[in-house]
Amino acid sequence: MPAQVSAFKDAPIPAAAGIGLRAEHYRDLCAELPAVGWLEVHSENYFGAGGAPHHYLAKLRQHYPLSFHGVGMSIGSADRPDAAHLARLKELIGEYNPGLVSEHLSWSSIDGEFINDLLPLPYTEESLRHLVGQVDFVQHTLGCKILLENASTYLQYEQSEIPEWEFINTLAQKSGCGILLDVNNVFVNARNHGFDPFQYLERIDTRHVGEMHLAGHSVKNFGATEVRIDTHNRQVSDDVWRLYGRALAHHGAMPTLIEWDTDLPPLAVLLGEAAAAQSMLEQRHARAA
Amino acid sequence: MPGLRELQRGFAAHLRAPDSAPGIADAVVANGLSGARRLQIYRNNMRANLRSTLRNIYRTVEALVGGEFFRGCADAYIREHASTSGDLNRFGENFPVFVKTFPPCAHLEYLPDVAQLGWLCHQVFLAEDAGRVDLGALRRTNPEDHAALRFALNPASRLIRSRFPLAAIWDLQFQKNPGELDLNSGGCRLLVMRRGDIVFIPLAAAEFAFLDAVAAGQTLGEAADAGLAADAGFDLGSSLTRMVREGMLTEVHAPAAAPGGAAAYIFHTGGSS
Numbered sequence: 001m002p003a004q005v006s007a008f009k010d011a012p013i014p015a016a017a018g019i020g021l022r023a024e025h026y027r028d029l030c031a032e033l034p035a036v037g038w039l040e041v042h043s044e045n046y047f048g049a050g051g052a053p054h055h056y057l058a059k060l061r062q063h064y065p066l067s068f069h070g071v072g073m074s075i076g077s078a079d080r081p082d083a084a085h086l087a088r089l090k091e092l093i094g095e096y097n098p099g100l101v102s103e104h105l106s107w108s109s110i111d112g113e114f115i116n117d118l119l120p121l122p123y124t125e126e127s128l129r130h131l132v133g134q135v136d137f138v139q140h141t142l143g144c145k146i147l148l149e150n151a152s153t154y155l156q157y158e159q160s161e162i163p164e165w166e167f168i169n170t171l172a173q174k175s176g177c178g179i180l181l182d183v184n185n186v187f188v189n190a191r192n193h194g195f196d197p198f199q200y201l202e203r204i205d206t207r208h209v210g211e212m213h214l215a216g217h218s219v220k221n222f223g224a225t226e227v228r229i230d231t232h233n234r235q236v237s238d239d240v241w242r243l244y245g246r247a248l249a250h251h252g253a254m255p256t257l258i259e260w261d262t263d264l265p266p267l268a269v270l271l272g273e274a275a276a277a278q279s280m281l282e283q284r285h286a287r288a289a
Numbered sequence: 290m291p292g293l294r295e296l297q298r299g300f301a302a303h304l305r306a307p308d309s310a311p312g313i314a315d316a317v318v319a320n321g322l323s324g325a326r327r328l329q330i331y332r333n334n335m336r337a338n339l340r341s342t343l344r345n346i347y348r349t350v351e352a353l354v355g356g357e358f359f360r361g362c363a364d365a366y367i368r369e370h371a372s373t374s375g376d377l378n379r380f381g382e383n384f385p386v387f388v389k390t391f392p393p394c395a396h397l398e399y400l401p402d403v404a405q406l407g408w409l410c411h412q413v414f415l416a417e418d419a420g421r422v423d424l425g426a427l428r429r430t431n432p433e434d435h436a437a438l439r440f441a442l443n444p445a446s447r448l449i450r451s452r453f454p455l456a457a458i459w460d461l462q463f464q465k466n467p468g469e470l471d472l473n474s475g476g477c478r479l480l481v482m483r484r485g486d487i488v489f490i491p492l493a494a495a496e497f498a499f500l501d502a503v504a505a506g507q508t509l510g511e512a513a514d515a516g517l518a519a520d521a522g523f524d525l526g527s528s529l530t531r532m533v534r535e536g537m538l539t540e541v542h543a544p545a546a547a548p549g550g551a552a553a554y555i556f557h558t559g560g561s562s
Contacts, residue, residue, distance in 0.1 A: 044376045048415030051445065051483060072375025078294035085375050110297040114372040115304060116342075116380070117335050119297075122316075127293055155327035156318040159290045193320065225321035227330065 011065045013038050013099040013211065015253040015285070017277035018067070019270050020260060026056040028267040036274050038065040038099070040257050044072045046096075047088050057096065067100040067211070067257070068093065069180075074114070075134050075148070076107035076121045086141045093142060100211055100255070102147040102180045103138075105131075105168060120153040123160040123167040128174075135175035147210045148172075149180035152188040152217070152230035164189070165203040172208035179204060181251070182213035183244045184236065184259075188228040197243055206251045214244055214277060215259040232261035236273060244277070248284040256281060291316060304332050305371070339367045342377045347384060347407045350400065352462035362391060378415060382408060399472055402451040403458055409447040409481045416445040416483065419539040430543045436510030440503050441540040446482035448492075448501055455479065456489045480537060490537070495523035500537065 016037025021029070023045070039060060046053050060066075070089065073081050093101060106118040121127050139146055150168055162170075172179050181204055190197035216234035220227050236244075236258070248254075258273040291299065299313035307325065317324030343363045344351055351359040366387050372380045385404035388394045394401075422440070430438065442448075449455070454470070455477050461467045478497040480490040492500065499516035507515070516523040532538045 044378070047376045048378060049417035049444070051414055051416060051418070053415070054418075070375075072377070074375055078292075078297055082375060107297060108375060110294070110301050112373060113301060114375055115301060115331075115335050116338055116372050116375070116377055117331060119300065119331065122293065122296060124293075130293060154330045155324070156320070157296070157316055158318055159296075159316065222322055222326060222330075227322070229330075 013065050013067050013255040015255055017274040018257045019274050024264045025267045030059055033063050034271055040067040040069050043068045043070040043089055046092055061096055066098045068098040070103040073103045074107050074109040075103050077109050090142050101144055104151045105148045106151040118151045122157040123162040131171050132175045135177045147178040147180040149182050150185050152185040156193055165200050169205045178210035179208045180211045181209050183247050184215045184217055184240050187240050187243050188217050188230050191228045198246055201247050202250050209251050212254045212256045213259055232259050233263040253281045253284045303328055304335055343381050346381050346411045347404055349407055349459055349462055350404050399453040402453055406455050409449055410487050413445050413447055413481050413483045413487055419443045419445055422533050422541050438509040439542045440538040442504040443537055443539045446480055448480055450478045452476040495520035496528055
């Protein structure tokens, strides 16, 4: 689909701040080509064969490193991922040559029926064994490594016996996948389930981390209980910025994405968030130098 | 303790209808909120997500019937139609058929056709980019072979006919003070096509029949017959020229190209290639 292979064909995603590319910003981005490190798209938004999505992505691909982030593979399902889904994703990887390909550590379908949401997994030995097999199957089918993101969750299962950080580390170690550390999700889950987010961050194995995510979330009250919902509809909260600072100190500078998916702001606001992350990344780079 | 598959089946069934799988709530840690309440968060998320997917595709339906009424239709549709793909762009295909049989919509006779137009626009938006008819190759085709040629309808286009004035109904949403619209002011035959933006091209009965036959894979000869059957005055030459020029027809497959063959006599495109 891209008219010509860009200068970023083989470029890895830099340890800089990137933004999520959404249709509402296509025109502004193409017109301004702002100084942002890289772009990430939801792979499924390009499952269509042509039209505006591919027109703009091919254009922007010539100016920015690109990452593919999936929301619909359902890698945590007891079923194998849908063959047509993987085939289309593989085709797109061939066409656009993204620097990173990622998905979520969650499930969204069973017996062919889709919930189209990122549903929580029970952290058991059975799940772990199953996920190692799933990741292996997917990486083999796609012909590339994937990163898996710690998802935000609003419930835990009684049967879970492995802490999430340990589940993710072991999965990465046994399957060869990387970790997409979503700092906002760590915070959301810490508040929802009552654990120390700093401790979680530090227990994630740095060797496997390939990317970080930042996003805004909302607070919803159910009676006296407060639940943090991962809405991606506002600026990153101060708490999450603090946590991100700690994540950088501990894991080093990583490609960091600002995600914003609903109630999209003008591009300038999104770029402002990216600039804030970029300045923290530069401080981290300076300290490492 | 349920295995992974059993747990996921129970979870999915609970999201569809909580009463059908109440036991799954016991598998959830009640930490400040009951398991059922926590599952409800996911249930609400799922519904909101699918509802906004339908709203994006069927904006015009929503504009015509109002937000609250649309929400009722969408929620009923979501209850009856499970999503079957991780790609949400595939969700909602049966909504036009659904509104046709959904009793609260019974008095809105035009609604299924408007919804169908919405789905076609969605398809056209995502469709493959069109190729171009190779006029040079066409000119090298022997005139006696023309009847056996097969054209392709632009992949980013769809045909629709209705007994209602769909384009006028569609435009109502963009008017500040929409006046009265006579729903019986005449039906329409349209080609919904992506040309930068999505446009509705009105077609005559013969052109519609012709393009419909082309879309079904029929040869030029067969499609011309279909056009003539719809209107004995169908002028194939001028229609075909317009359709190629405007990009409605994109590819042509000749049965056998004759090297250095005669010039095509039915094309008046004026261009040199």
